[in-house]
Amino acid sequence: MQSVLIHTLGCKLNQLESEAIISAFIEAGFTLHDTSTGDPPSVIIINTCTVTSKADQKARRVIRKALRDYPSSLVLVTGCYAQLNQEQLKELGKDYAEERLIVLKGMDKNVLLDLPQLILKKNINHGVSRRKTKNSHQNSVVNSSFSSFQFAPERFSSHTRSFLKIQDGCGNHCTYCRIRLARGPSVSLEAQQVLSRLRILEETHAEAVLAGVNISQYSSDKSGVSSLGDLLEYLLSGTSTISLRLSSLAPDIINAPFAKILANKRIRPHFHLSIQSGSQKILEKMGRGYTPETVETATALLRRAKDDPFLACDIISGFPGETQAEFEKTHRLCQNLNFAWIHAFPYSKRPGTPAWSFPEPVQDKEITKRVEILTNLAWQGRANYVNRWLGREVDVLIEKNGSKSCRGVSENYLKLLVQHEGEVPPPGTILRCRLARNSEPNDYDAIGFVQNE
Numbered sequence: 254m255q256s257v258l259i260h261t262l263g264c265k266l267n268q269l270e271s272e273a274i275i276s277a278f279i280e281a282g283f284t285l286h287d288t289s290t291g292d293p294p295s296v297i298i299i300n301t302c303t304v305t306s307k308a309d310q311k312a313r314r315v316i317r318k319a320l321r322d323y324p325s326s327l328v329l330v331t332g333c334y335a336q337l338n339q340e341q342l343k344e345l346g347k348d349y350a351e352e353r354l355i356v357l358k359g360m361d362k363n364v365l366l367d368l369p370q371l372i373l374k375k376n377i378n379h380g381v382s383r384r385k386t387k388n389s390h391q392n393s394v395v396n397s398s399f400s401s402f403q404f405a406p407e408r409f410s411s412h413t414r415s416f417l418k419i420q421d422g423c424g425n426h427c428t429y430c431r432i433r434l435a436r437g438p439s440v441s442l443e444a445q446q447v448l449s450r451l452r453i454l455e456e457t458h459a460e461a462v463l464a465g466v467n468i469s470q471y472s473s474d475k476s477g478v479s480s481l482g483d484l485l486e487y488l489l490s491g492t493s494t495i496s497l498r499l500s501s502l503a504p505d506i507i508n509a510p511f512a513k514i515l516a517n518k519r520i521r522p523h524f525h526l527s528i529q530s531g532s533q534k535i536l537e538k539m540g541r542g543y544t545p546e547t548v549e550t551a552t553a554l555l556r557r558a559k560d561d562p563f564l565a566c567d568i569i570s571g572f573p574g575e576t577q578a579e580f581e582k583t584h585r586l587c588q589n590l591n592f593a594w595i596h597a598f599p600y601s602k603r604p605g606t607p608a609w610s611f612p613e614p615v616q617d618k619e620i621t622k623r624v625e626i627l628t629n630l631a632w633q634g635r636a637n638y639v640n641r642w643l644g645r646e647v648d649v650l651i652e653k654n655g656s657k658s659c660r661g662v663s664e665n666y667l668k669l670l671v672q673h674e675g676e677v678p679p680p681g682t683i684l685r686c687r688l689a690r691n692s693e694p695n696d697y698d699a700i701g702f703v704q705n706e
Contacts, residue, residue: 255372258286258294258326260315263302265464265500267332269416271300273404274365281369293323296372298365301332301342303431305601309334313345320349331357331365333435337605359435363403402442405450414498414650414662415458419447419484420465428540428611429572431603436466444476444484448491455495459683460521460650462498469503482511489517496664501525501567505543507551512558522562523666524555529569531586532579538611539572545586552590561641563666565594568627571620572600573611580623587630593638593666597627639667639698642688649701651682661701663688669701 257278261271275285278296286294297319301312312334319328330342336359346354357364401421423432424439442450454461465471471481478484488497498521514520530536531545555562568583587595599620602609642665649661649669659671659678663686671686678684686701 254284255282255295256284256286256292257296257298257369258288259298259300260319261300262308262312262315263300263304263332265416265462266418266421266466267300267302269418269464270362270404271298272416274298274300274362277366278369281373283369293326295326297323297326297328299328299330299332300362301330301334301359303332303334303337303435303603305598306603307601309338313342316342316345316354320346320354324349324353326353328354329357329365329368330354331362332359333432335359336435337431360437363401366403401440402446414460414462414652415454416462416464417447417450417454418442418465419463420468420471423467424470425467425542426540428538428607429569429600429603431606432466434605439467439470439472441465441471441473444473444478444487447473447484448488451488451492451495455492457681458495459681460496460498462500464500467503468500469506480511481506482514485514485517485520489519495519496521498523499525501527503527503543504548504551507554509554512554515555516558521664521666522559523565523664524562525565525567526551528566528586530572530575530579531568531583532575535572535575535579535583538574539569539608545582548586549590561638561665563593563638564590565596565666566590566592567596567598569598569600570623570627571615571617573608573615574613575600575615584626584630587627587634591637592631592634594635595627595631597624597631599624635698639688642667643690643699644688646685646687646704647701649684649686651678651680651684654678654680660697661686663701667698668696669699670695670697671701671703673703 257275259271259275261268279285299312299315299319302308316328316330319326335342335356339356339358342356343354402418404418420439420441422437422439425433451461468481471484472479473484478487485497496519502524504526526548528548529539529541533544536544552564555564566587568587570580600615647663647665649663649671651659651661651671653660654677656677657672659673661669661671661684663669669686670691671684685704687704689700689702691697691699
């Protein structure tokens with residue numbers, strides 16, 4: 254029986270698309286590869302990321318390992334790194350049987366949804382000419398029509414939390430970002446299609462995450478839904494039970510009318526802001542288009558809309574020209590806003606971006622130090638947030654069950670170990686739990702005790 258192995262690097266959008274690809278293979282009769290068998294997979298798919306130089310390095314390492322460890326497997330590489338460096342990645346196959354390595358640009362990734370049927374039709378398997386495989390597939394790529402939204406929910410395998418892609422690409426011109434080069438300008442799935450797909454998910458899921466590269470730029474002109482706020486109102490009115498969780502938001506989208514929409518009880522009290530810096534000077538060099546005061550206003554509106562929501566943010570440390578004084582502005586902003594989590598990233602020079610040639614680089618040692626300072630602040634903020642919620646009740650989505658306890662994520666994005674009695678709740682169940690301190694050294698934020706209705 255044919256089997257498939259997939260490695261996904263990078264963002265939730267890549268994970269979403271990989272799930273759809275895997276589902277397409279399973280529907281065609283493939284099995285997920287079991288590494289414990291010792292048998293090679295028929296097909297290996299590597300979905301790459303290029304957000305940092307480390308992401309590029311990791312992708313190259315995974316590709317080389319796949320070629321080395323599985324000399325009879327077909328290796329397919331796609332994603333953002335493949336979009337921008339297709340020829341460079343093809344070179345990785347020169348020390349092996351080159352015809353085993355196929356590099357698909359990220360814009361051709363949707364071809365992988367139809368590839369399982371092509372493989373079965375061509376009887377591509379061990380012992381069949383890989384040169385023929387390569388040429389046949391390249392023709393199918395040339396003749397394919399790209400659609401960023403072919404990764405529909407019905408393609409997905411069963412998960413407790415579903416992801417719904419509503420947008421792709423980005424219309425901003427941030428000076429450090431390579432992802433916009435790989436995924437192109439902002440495009441949105443028409444609102445009617447979003448609602449149709451959400452209704453499919455509502456039949457089997459309690460929650461859906463609205464995902465994209467920059468969902469703050471969502472716009473569906475044909476449906477008269479001109480903003481993300483309009484879309485949320487449209488989806489809430491067209492569904493009845495499913496809750497919505499939002500992926501990363503730009504601070505400048507959050508105004509009073511938008512915050513009023515977010516107050517709806519079916520929108521989860523968990524928001525992630527793409528901030529990047531608390532320095533006006535650095536924000537301008539980054540091309541971000543808002544101010545630290547915008548961030549302060551956004552967090553105040555979110556906390557007014559929800560009862561102590563989980564607020565997280567992204568920060569890039571060590572951007573060219575970030576002096577110690579500019580970094581301290583960022584650190585002070587994060588302290589004052591008391592985030593429940595901070596994703597602190599070291600700045601990484603990316604080829605093809607304006608910031609590649611910016612002067613005043615920050616030394617690597619100093620960048621590492623700044624990331625460590627922000628990460629320590631992040632852990633402190635998370636501990637403070639968990640402490641504020643101890644003794645309170647929350648809805649918890651069960652993700653993995655056990656005989657005496659389950660793993661779950663709360664509506665406000667806390668990782669919980671849920672204690673229960675009696676019948677074991679299946680994954681996807683929503684339980685009302687009271688939070689208690691977690692005294693064990695593990696990766697749970699708190700213990701959840703089920704409250705009887």
